[in-house]
Amino acid sequence: MEAQSSVDVTTAEAALSQHSLIKKSIFSVPVERLQSESERFSERINRAECGTSNPDLISSIPHMVNLLTSLQGFENDVFKQWENRRVELEGCYQMKLFGHDAEEVVLSLATTFSFLYCRCLSGLENIVMLYHAEWVTSALVRQKLQTNFMSSKTSPRL
Numbered sequence: 016m017e018a019q020s021s022v023d024v025t026t027a028e029a030a031l032s033q034h035s036l037i038k039k040s041i042f043s044v045p046v047e048r049l050q051s052e053s054e055r056f057s058e059r060i061n062r063a064e065c066g067t068s069n070p071d072l073i074s075s076i077p078h079m080v081n082l083l084t085s086l087q088g089f090e091n092d093v094f095k096q097w098e099n100r101r102v103e104l105e106g107c108y109q110m111k112l113f114g115h116d117a118e119e120v121v122l123s124l125a126t127t128f129s130f131l132y133c134r135c136l137s138g139l140e141n142i143v144m145l146y147h148a149e150w151v152t153s154a155l156v157r158q159k160l161q162t163n164f165m166s167s168k169t170s171p172r173l
Contacts, residue, residue, distance in 0.1 A: 023111060023115070024111045027108040027112075028108055030104050031101075031105060031108050034101055035101075037097070038097060041093055044086075046086055046087055049083060049086065050083055050087075053079050060076060061073070
């Protein structure tokens with residue numbers, strides 16, 4: 016599973032978890048035990064009990080040492096590759112987690128903006144309605160005053 020192919024936080028987390036499980040399998044190879052067994056065999060071959068050593072067995076000792084050295088080198092290489100992959104998966108997980116959190120923040124901001132926008136529109140509607148009511152009231156008052164003024168001019172005074 017490529018780290019870049021993780022589509023969400025859950026998938027990235029599962030890849031990281033699976034990679035951690037693989038570590039147990041990789042590092043369960045008993046290289047140190049093989050090393051100690053090799054040394055024990057080499058000692059037994061070198062100190063032959065009957066006084067003569069088997070030349071074939073003696074010649075196999077350097078080959079066995081080379082194999083163990085290669086195995087230790089492979090173990091180190093595998094560990095480095097495993098660690099590099101772990102860092103890559105961890106980075107992908109963190110990136111997906113950040114993306115998920117960013118989506119939640121954007122959604123929260125959009126909801127808040129929508130709410131505030133509606134409140135502003137509602138407030139503007141109220142202001143417009145109040146202004147209109149004030150304008151109508153002023154017009155009615157002017158009309159009434161004008162009517163009173165006109166009626167006071169045309170009506171005879173006592």
